[in-house]
Amino acid sequence: MNNGEGWSSGGRRGPRGRSNSKETWQIVNRPKSESPVTVDRSLDESSGNRSSSGSRGRGRCRTVQVYVEKSSQVSNVGKAAQEEVKSQEDGLGSTKQPDEGAAFKCSGDNSDLLQPSASPVSRECEGRMSFGLANRMEDVSLCGQVSMSSTSDKKVEDRDSAHKSGDVGNAWNESNTRLFDICLEKKVFCLKPPLKELNQAKRRATKGCIGIVIRPGMVLLKNYLSINDQVLIVNKCRELGLGEGGFYQPGYGDGALLHLKMMCLGRNWDPQTSRYGDTRPHDGSVPPKIPFEFNQFVQKAIQDSQSLVATSSKKTKGEDEIPCMSPDICIANFYTSTGRLGLHKDKDESAKSIQKGLPVVSFSIGDSAEFVYGDQRDYDKAEMEVLESGDVLLFGGKSRNIFHGVRSILKDTAPKVLVQETNLRPGRLNLTFRQY
Numbered sequence: 001m002n003n004g005e006g007w008s009s010g011g012r013r014g015p016r017g018r019s020n021s022k023e024t025w026q027i028v029n030r031p032k033s034e035s036p037v038t039v040d041r042s043l044d045e046s047s048g049n050r051s052s053s054g055s056r057g058r059g060r061c062r063t064v065q066v067y068v069e070k071s072s073q074v075s076n077v078g079k080a081a082q083e084e085v086k087s088q089e090d091g092l093g094s095t096k097q098p099d100e101g102a103a104f105k106c107s108g109d110n111s112d113l114l115q116p117s118a119s120p121v122s123r124e125c126e127g128r129m130s131f132g133l134a135n136r137m138e139d140v141s142l143c144g145q146v147s148m149s150s151t152s153d154k155k156v157e158d159r160d161s162a163h164k165s166g167d168v169g170n171a172w173n174e175s176n177t178r179l180f181d182i183c184l185e186k187k188v189f190c191l192k193p194p195l196k197e198l199n200q201a202k203r204r205a206t207k208g209c210i211g212i213v214i215r216p217g218m219v220l221l222k223n224y225l226s227i228n229d230q231v232l233i234v235n236k237c238r239e240l241g242l243g244e245g246g247f248y249q250p251g252y253g254d255g256a257l258l259h260l261k262m263m264c265l266g267r268n269w270d271p272q273t274s275r276y277g278d279t280r281p282h283d284g285s286v287p288p289k290i291p292f293e294f295n296q297f298v299q300k301a302i303q304d305s306q307s308l309v310a311t312s313s314k315k316t317k318g319e320d321e322i323p324c325m326s327p328d329i330c331i332a333n334f335y336t337s338t339g340r341l342g343l344h345k346d347k348d349e350s351a352k353s354i355q356k357g358l359p360v361v362s363f364s365i366g367d368s369a370e371f372v373y374g375d376q377r378d379y380d381k382a383e384m385e386v387l388e389s390g391d392v393l394l395f396g397g398k399s400r401n402i403f404h405g406v407r408s409i410l411k412d413t414a415p416k417v418l419v420q421e422t423n424l425r426p427g428r429l430n431l432t433f434r435q436y
């Protein structure tokens, strides 16, 4: 997480409501893509099949404003490894410059390693931007893992990868209530990391944080959660997920299964009735409380999004587009590599909450996901963003009622160091925070 000292416009206008911010951000228009993103129609809930549209995360024709954060995330673990990565980055032609006063920091305190972007950037060149910070690396010495999932996990996996149809074998029943471990047991043996993995880690490390106003009320904070924060979130979710009210295989009222595992924090959301409640009907369990740290992350993300929006528009206050929100619900989803979620609206929160446009705040951790969204429940018209580990997406205000879903999980895209630290199983952990 950054420290949120404000976003600024790189000259257009100063940040709102923050006395110590400096104008170190760049606003650029996101370049338009010629070819619209189309979501394959074969991605219907009953087929379980998908073919790639070939257009990944670069969006339909639209202009959004992109802000590049000069600072980035830092790990607490493996300082020596950070040094190693830093020197590797330098070798790659890093444009590292002295810190000019951090406008915004992700987690950690290595602001001396941070630097602003030298020129406007486009999303297409994100991967090439160099911020001179080994932000996402905690340890580059990767280890090989022999993962062993338990027999019970395997059974759940099999059901999950089945079609969402009315098949008796795939219908939701009491046996779907078995708790699901989002992490794997493992045996670790050390290997020299393959060059490809080191390069992947380096690319992630040099990306920095980028804030994008996708549309009014919808903000994407790329690379926002540090590896440390991600490790904390995974560990907490694992612990809670194996206890009362933990991860289970949810199903709809018609018996069909969702293609994910779920755990609710704060309040239970019941897919059978589409209602929130204090207990989980199938086992009477009380949902665990939302960990304090999670709420802090959410508050920071909202503040930073509001600052971002305020600097991007002369007309709007950040709070008008992204209202403040105190989450009392968190829905944690775990998608295995075959997981997905059809286009839907989040509409079961209170009428007041929705009316006010209180944002849904979504954390992505682990493998990347193809996230689709639009104003209609129409895959052909939907736009798409690839959500990567550490990204935070907010949709509130005018975007509170968008249709959205997860088209696919992109295999083997989780940061290696995250997997190494947590044994997170292949797949993606997503947390969505809401206020009832």
Ligand SMILES: O=C(O)CCC(=O)C(=O)O
Pocket (backbone or CB within 6 Å): 331, 333, 341, 346, 362, 369, 371, 404, 405, 406, 430, 432
């Ligand atoms: O996994 C995601 O990114 C979206 C999850 C979601 O839309 C939900 O839980 O309602």
Ligand SMILES: [Fe+2]
Pocket (backbone or CB within 6 Å): 344, 345, 346, 404
């Ligand atoms: Fe949703």
